[in-house]
Amino acid sequence: MLTLFVLIIISSCSINMSSSAVKLHIQDQHVVMDNGIVQVTLSKPEGIVTGIQYNAIDNLLEVLNEEPNRGYWNLVWSEAGRRGTKGTFDRMEGTNFEVIVENEEQVELSFTRMWDPSLEGKLVPLNIDKRFVMLRGSSGFYSYAIYEHLKEWPGFNIDNTRIAFKLRKDKFHYMAMADNRQRYMPLPDDRLPERGQVLDFPEAVLLVNPVEPEFKGEVDDKYQYSCENQHNRVHGWICTDPPVGFWQITPSSEFRSAGPLKQGLTSHVGPTTLAIFHSAHYSGEDLVLKFGPNEAWKKVYGPIFIYLNSLSNGDEPLGLWEDAKKQVKTEVGSWPYEFPASEDFPSLDKRGKVDGRLLVQDRYVSDECIPANSAYVGLAPKGDVGSWQRECKGYQFWTRADVAGYFSVPAVRTGDYNLYAWVPGFVGDYRYDNVITIASGYEIEVGEIVYKPPRDGPTLWMIGIPDRSAAEFYVPDPNPNYINKLYVDHPDRFRQYGLWERYTDLYPSEDLVYTVGNSDYHKDWFFAQVTRKKDDGTYQGTTWKIKFKLDDVDMNGTYKLRIALASAHSSELQVRINDQEATSPLFSSGVIGKDNTIARHGIHGLYWLFNIDVKGNLLAEGDNTVFLTQLGSTSPFQGIMYDYIRLEGPPSYSNDLN
Template identity: 30%
Template sequence: MKIQITYTKSLSFIAVLIFFSLSQSSHTQTNWTGAVDTNFYNVNNWSNTAIDFSNIQSETLVIGAGSPNNPIQSGGNANNVNYRPGSLNILTGANATFNGVLLPWNSNSFNGTITLNAPADLNIRNFVYLGKTANGTLNLNGGAIHSKNQFYIGYGAGGNGVANVLGGTLYAGSYLEIGTSPSGSNPIGTLTIDGGTVEVSSGVNIGTNGSIHIAGLGALLINGNHTTTINNHISNGKITSPANTTLVANFDGSRTTVAISQDPNRLIKEYASYIILDNGILEARIDKATSNVESLKVNGVETLQQNGGSRSGTYYDFTGSYGFDKISGTVFSIKEETEDYIDVSFKRTYSDGNYLAPCDADIHYVLKKDDTGLYTYSILHHKPEYPDFDLGSWRQVIWIGDNGTDYLTEKIYVNDVKNWQMPSVYDNQNASATGIQEIIKLNTGVRAGKYDGKYEYSESLLELPVWGHASDINNIGSWAVFGSHEFFPAGPTSHDLNAAAGIIHVLLTNVHYNSKGFNIPQGEDWSKIYGPYLIYTSEKATGDANWEDAKTRAAQERAEWPYTWLTNTPEYPQADGRGNIIGNFSITDSEKPELDGGNAWIGVTELSAESNGDWQFESKNFQYWVKTDAYGNFDIKHVRPGTYTLFAIKNGAINEYRMENVVVTAAGTTNLGSVNWTIPRNNGKLVWEIGVPDRTASEYKFGDFDYCEGFVQDKFASTFPNPIEYNVADKNWTTVLPYVHSTYFNSDGSFQSWNWNLNFDLTGSIPATGNAKLTVAFASADHAQFWVYVNGTRITPLPFYPPVGGGNAFLRQSNHAKYGLTVLDIPYNILRTGNNIINLQMPSTSSPVVNHVMYDYISLEGNLTTTLSTNNLDKNALGIKIFPNPASESINVKIENKNFNNLTLSVYDLLGKQMIKTTPVKSISNTYTIDIKNKLVSGMYIIKIDTEKGNYMSKIMVE
């Protein structure tokens, strides 16, 4: 019996055939002779020895039996249409082998014997006729063969087509026709799938003399739901498998998979070119050759982009001096399999000429029973015999699913500030380009009129246990969740891409904001594990509920770190193979007695040569950082054995604390006891300050949020004058000083240098000899000189640059890059009693959105007095009491021994941000109350009392 096909598209089919025949007639025919050797591209092997393979669109290449050589095609060019023959015909008696790329526009027949080996790509941009009115055999061992339209196996009277798909993939761009023909001539068609895959866009038709045999790991994949038709073919014996096996047709919501049934109790199903990890809740399809997750479904819902292009699924890639190297050529294996989880490996082993980055990459995915998350980790290994290896970026990219108009998850969540509804796919497609490639201007949707760009969401990664997207509509969230950040580079201030429109980035090493990467020379054996971390899917009613669920899962992952299930991996010691570092951190600063060791960052790392002793540039080795508690106690857990350098930084203090030779042993605890950072004050007293030392420019105008939204410079002309006149005594840097010292952007689009004048008064006598000290802490600098004049006298040499430069923080929508510190001498003899002016200049104007400096903090120290000098109130003499401590709903301030006419009470956080300010009514009992209920979160704060006679500051804990 023949399964008859009714062609509703017969007229268009005939039209295509007419076009095909007409186009054939305009081509020049050149025949294979094989007179010299097997080289397909040797012109002496063809009847027309003047053939130019760089321009063969008008050629019909005909391959018959060679005399004496059969053709072997290798190499080729997929990017230039001129390299595509107008037609490729293979005749009876031919024996042609393809190992490279060839993209013919047409083909009249594929007869004889055709063999494809990896990495072949034989891509016919029309129909394929295998065994057309003759015998034709295809042996697909690797690589791929494509048809844009129908792929016929057996065609026309006497046609006999045999396709053996033993590896690689056969792609049918439209229908796969096996033993069928519009003429009803009943050709023979046989397809055997054993170790490869066949992918079909529209459907499969099997004629009277047609058959499909699926053996081993092979699979037939058809877009859409064809289970009924396929099951009929299986029942009728048209699709078969070896004895004692069972074929199953399964529709996963997007395509039908036909393959031999596998053990339903395992978490894995393996096919020729891909695997499926499936625990009944989560299903991940992973490509064997690339390690790419092509599909990730949770309870049947696809969470990844499925457009088939470069913005689809997930992938890992390298960048370095060698360029961009996307992972390919991986070999699949199962590392460990139990009833509760499976760990699978996709390893790419470096070989010269095949891959760019001279480094092995072993990429793993781990699925647990009953989980909605897929763990992943990677191990990079540079063997001593490999060439020099430099690593800029090692990352994973996860593309979020959409329906062509809207994203599956329409809201972004990076932290508690950067979370909002995102532009839709439609909004992004209809946005306007800007002068900055990474930034678009939105014209439609909820964010119409705003800018959007991937750098807008950059944040310090160690502060983010989770980031991703969630939905109020689809009730789902897609997240990257981290149990540890030990494998991330550059310490607690390192910030980079995370989530953005339609994407989740996981930058395991950084290339932005002046990150440097590292080098491994030939001869060095180096390896490092990145992860594991979790690609997690949540299912809650709202986006915010999914966000809370993801943060809860992140806390669970942190509690379980290091994971007990990741065994037999030397790069990842278990808990008993690691040690802890404990102690108490404190700060002594004679000019800032309020500073203590609470809420400080403290951590250890091994410093490689590339870091130049600076943890900000350490990417090669692991870093372990924690925050101290309110009293300065710290416990750095799960540190690999080794000898480390310990660092500490604290908001409110410039520079950093450093301790060498901290030794960690497996299963041991290194008790450092009391660790005190005594900040030297050798330059005289602290005369005045500008800003808050926190390694960012967040406290200045536009530095707390506007900086991230794009083209903030358009606001400068209407907000700031040129030059800026800043009176140090006013302490109003939050409104007068911009977060970036760039060029000045005029309202007409022009730009010019932008001078800043810092005005301050000195009182009393000034020493005749010696120097005051101007400290400038930079949050960022890029392609910018920095000039300083004091009362008209230049105190910086020419040229002079900030100590750490690069990173494009201004263009990349950030308020910091890498931190640098400069201390400049100001000779006392150029200072004067009364008004003084420090003029700051950034004269570089060649690239306005690149040239800049960002100030973290500026201070003047010296044997000087000023109207700004602090007049501290005597706590004991005045009987100042602040209670209760800790406080929960209110804070009481009592001054027993003095009444003040003007009294202001303020509450600051430890970053120097004013949280509450009140001017209370004069009290008979001299007791004033500050209401803090629902205004402050738990933590340490500073209470400041300002009066006409001076001020007083004290710490208080809020619970």
């Protein structure tokens, strides 16, 4: 294995921007797009990418795989009414091939599969049109797809849909997805039974006898490389001999599900690179696409860009990553693209725009409205407050407000939307009262709009930061027998395997106790309230205690306990005040969540906010305790992640905490 290169920024990436015309070669069973820079071969009429020729490498894809297992669209579906997130894997192989555009500047190909009632129960009830586009002078190619369900067709579910590329394992060994998340990777062979030991779930493998000894003792798990939609713009692989980069670039998230915080897979051992359009990861069944039998639907996924780059002899191979980041800016600046030939993908002049300013009104923070600094503001299909994080059928358009709260949401498809927002530093969700109708070419100015976050009284105490993440809490060091070296001394230390087991190590018999005024949530609040493993191998629920003092109590007043969760998995949260043995809890969430965030090394899943009334007669002058019980006890992965906890006094209350 080559020694890890030092990352440097260079300006000598030498892509041969040939002026050759785009050519199309149609064969009996294949079709080839060629612009003099890259040559892409697809099976006909299936639309599987079987070969990518670039920079003297005859095929960047894994030639040891069968042709259908190299570069493909796929989805996982099930019939309506089925529960869970498992279904039938379908590579969506086309049955008809058509040339949509063919000239010197562009080739666009269509591979379609049409549904009819004779296929019921055999194939997902969708018309599928996969498109592949090559442009003159472009070092790569684009792909997008149009899914359509007609009203009279049967209902169905989709768990996930994506594009996958399997690269040559003898060529691509270095993976990059962020400046601080890149490394040489183990080989797929290292995951085989004779070289790897499967851990608590199949995706996680301890490398006990890897081909390269430097990986011995590390854990490989594809979920360690998950990424939020808002940051998932480019990822891929580098071949060092010759220096070639293979990058998947997603210039927009408008077609992705569930908004900017939704997490999905990127690249992982294979070497594999993915463009995830929709998945139930880090959310569970709440994000399974479910269609009724009388529900018409059409959606365009993509385009995404497969970008290839190379270097002059002697240049540092990791400069390919820097060049790929530059290409991201080019692609983002070109969105929405002008070249797609489908009328289902509107160009910029057929879209609209929304501008405005968001302010926050919280009289216990300021007498005046506060600019919503860095607020997330987005347009998503009509729904309830906060519904955007579970929405997966339509399009979403998100931006960040500036320090003064001004925002602009450009390039919005026509249609009816709600405008949603949430503001880091404040709990809850905002929804603009009026439905916003986007028409072609129109700009809408909503003016100043005001979010009034949940608030009944002054803050008596709080734990954490209201940012929908548990990242500020204590994340332990991993068991040294189960590490990924990338995340040693890394900001994303929560991505190490097995951290759920560290709770039992730290609290073998007694649960966490947090004392307001003395404890520090960065060090004293474990990042997830998980189960405790007992000596017999079973698990038990846990009860955390928050101890606090009140100098004065309004016995006739109503206090408010606000608990924001960053994630939940098959958990029930119960809250009691000053009586741990009370038969009935003051509050119970019921069993909630299927995020599986704890097992998949995330720091958040879906957001929950509970606002709990606490009658003054439940509290005492002096010492008080809040008991937080997580009842689930059948798995190490059951648990919740807290985002933020706050106790408010009655509206007229003031208190000096000890």
